[in-house]
Amino acid sequence: MYEQTTIAAIATPPGEGGIGIIRLSGIDAAEIANRMFETKKLHNFHDAVPYMMYYGKVMDNDRIVDRGLAVYMKAPHSYTGEDVVEFQMHGSVEALRSVLSLALRHGAVPADKGEFTKRAFLNGRIDLAQAESVMDIITARGQAALVQAESHLSGALSQYVHETREKLKEFITKLEVTIDYPEEDLEDLTVDEISKALEEINQSLTQLITRSHRGRFIQDGFKTVLAGRPNAGKSSLLNALLQEDRAIVTDMPGTTRDTIEESIRIGGIPLILMDTAGIRDAENQVEAIGIERARKSMEEADLILMVIDGSVPLTDEDRRILSSLEGKKAIVILNKYDLEQKAGEAEIRSLISEETPIIHLSAQYVSGIDRLEELIQKLMHTEDLDAGRQLFLTNLRHMDLAEKSLELIHQAQKSCADKLPADFIVVDLTEAFHKLGEITGENVDDELINSIFQNFCVGK
Numbered sequence: 150m151y152e153q154t155t156i157a158a159i160a161t162p163p164g165e166g167g168i169g170i171i172r173l174s175g176i177d178a179a180e181i182a183n184r185m186f187e188t189k190k191l192h193n194f195h196d197a198v199p200y201m202m203y204y205g206k207v208m209d210n211d212r213i214v215d216r217g218l219a220v221y222m223k224a225p226h227s228y229t230g231e232d233v234v235e236f237q238m239h240g241s242v243e244a245l246r247s248v249l250s251l252a253l254r255h256g257a258v259p260a261d262k263g264e265f266t267k268r269a270f271l272n273g274r275i276d277l278a279q280a281e282s283v284m285d286i287i288t289a290r291g292q293a294a295l296v297q298a299e300s301h302l303s304g305a306l307s308q309y310v311h312e313t314r315e316k317l318k319e320f321i322t323k324l325e326v327t328i329d330y331p332e333e334d335l336e337d338l339t340v341d342e343i344s345k346a347l348e349e350i351n352q353s354l355t356q357l358i359t360r361s362h363r364g365r366f367i368q369d370g371f372k373t374v375l376a377g378r379p380n381a382g383k384s385s386l387l388n389a390l391l392q393e394d395r396a397i398v399t400d401m402p403g404t405t406r407d408t409i410e411e412s413i414r415i416g417g418i419p420l421i422l423m424d425t426a427g428i429r430d431a432e433n434q435v436e437a438i439g440i441e442r443a444r445k446s447m448e449e450a451d452l453i454l455m456v457i458d459g460s461v462p463l464t465d466e467d468r469r470i471l472s473s474l475e476g477k478k479a480i481v482i483l484n485k486y487d488l489e490q491k492a493g494e495a496e497i498r499s500l501i502s503e504e505t506p507i508i509h510l511s512a513q514y515v516s517g518i519d520r521l522e523e524l525i526q527k528l529m530h531t532e533d534l535d536a537g538r539q540l541f542l543t544n545l546r547h548m549d550l551a552e553k554s555l556e557l558i559h560q561a562q563k564s565c566a567d568k569l570p571a572d573f574i575v576v577d578l579t580e581a582f583h584k585l586g587e588i589t590g591e592n593v594d595d596e597l598i599n600s601i602f603q604n605f606c607v608g609k
């Protein structure tokens with residue numbers, strides 16, 4: 150076991166809640182529980198039936214601090230792999246703090262950020278990639294994010310890393326033989342075999358990396374850009390979707406200058422909603438920069454909500470923006486539906502692809518917003534689901550290591566093609582082998598481990 154201290158922390162978020170949990174982990178967990186928890190059915194936590202709930206009282210000498218349930222999990226069969234005791238108390242900040250301070254008084258030390266999970270890792274219960282996925286589960290902002298994080302915790306990423314490293318190892322060994330016995334020249338067959346294997350690894354890593362770049366939305370949400378002419382009602386629509394007055398709305402065209410970003414969930418699908426400067430020939434430099442940003446946001450968008458002022462005839466600027474939607478996922482919104490409609494829908498239809506829906510609404514009077522939400526949900530739902538079925542890298546550290554490994558595979562392939570001596574290839578493949586291993590935590594130093602778990606919350 151990696152440490153002898155017993156750590157304690159409040160595991161549930163602060164605030165008023167139905168129930169709150171205090172967690173103890175370490176060699177003295179049962180002993181500390183004995184000193185502070187009184188229950189009819191049990192005199193010593195060492196005799197507790199693991200996972201059995203015991204009802205009782207947390208006692209501060211003769212005073213009942215709070216009533217609750219306690220459970221004992223015996224090493225190594227616990228989250229951390231150590232002896233664990235948990236107290237389920239009333240979810241009150243005061244009660245939980247009192248129970249925690251009692252545990253500390255009886256010999257526990259306050260847990261560091263992520264220390265329970267860190268211990269699970271150091272005790273070999275889970276690898277580093279799995280440990281990191283625990284945090285992804287906690288911070289998941291949508292179904293796809295949760296599905297992906299859970300699959301990482303189950304070991305999907307770890308298995309991929311493991312299999313790829315096995316392949317590398319196999320060829321490193323084969324190559325090393327030819328180095329040790331130089332007279333046994335690298336046979337053509339071996340070279341072919343290695344080139345083929347390296348190409349396979351290259352393909353698989355490249356696919357994983359590209360898919361993960363495209364899959365940024367899993368973590369961040371789909372980039373959804375409100376685009377359109379000044380005064381069309383983009384900011385009004387942002388406010389209507391957020392149900393708050395986030396962006397400034399005026400009847401002056403050119404009100405929004407800088408891009409505004411807000412996270413929102415629509416029907417369980419996470420979006421980053423971006424309000425942009427209305428697109429036109431700018432009247433000054435600040436506006437011009439804003440418009441340039443708007444155009445760039447449109448290029449990078451996963452979804453474009455193109456807002457048109459339906460109360461006036463279509464302008465050339467509208468036509469230009471509509472034509473630029475080609476090949477993009479978009480919804481055309483005819484806004485100001487409360488007013489007489491003058492923008493020709495037939496012409497709009499002729500400028501956009503068949504799949505792009507057109508809807509009417511009034512942002513100002515918040516009417517028709519629910520239909521827009523349904524449409525967004527329908528449009529993005531499949532992508533969100535597909536994301537759950539494939540392996541993605543969702544962590545920048547993993548992405549960086551995968552990219553470095555791929556770079557080394559490229560180098561090895563080049564050495565292979567240039568018929569360089571086996572040593573060259575071995576060096577690169579060995580380095581790639583180690584880089585991949587860092588994903589699951591093979592040979593990583595304490596500093597890195599500490600910095601990873603510092604990003605966790607206390608009690609996790």
Ligand SMILES: Nc1nc2c(c(=O)[nH]1)N(C=O)[C@@H](CNc1ccc(C(=O)N[C@@H](CCC(=O)O)C(=O)O)cc1)CN2
Pocket residue numbers: 170222225226227228235
């Ligand atoms: N109350 C409570 N709920 C929690 C946690 C916890 O620590 N406490 N978890 C913490 O984040 C998560 C669950 N993670 C856990 C992982 C392993 C074991 C465990 O006892 N494993 C044993 C037994 C396995 C079995 O019986 O099948 C083992 O692996 O040997 C417990 C919780 C979410 N919910």
Ligand SMILES: Nc1nc2c(ncn2[C@@H]2O[C@H](COP(=O)(O)OP(=O)(O)OP(=O)(O)O)[C@@H](O)[C@H]2O)c(=O)[nH]1
Pocket residue numbers: 377378379380381382383384385386397398399400401402403404405406425426427428484485486487488510511512513514
């Ligand atoms: N009648 C009516 N007026 C609306 C509607 N939506 C927005 N407006 C008005 O249109 C004007 C412009 O709205 P904004 O939301 O600021 O438009 P914008 O597209 O963000 O404009 P810029 O930031 O200048 O690009 C404001 O006076 C709004 O009150 C609507 O549904 N009906």
Ligand SMILES: [Mg+2]
Pocket residue numbers: 383384385396397404405424425427
């Ligand atoms: Mg605006």
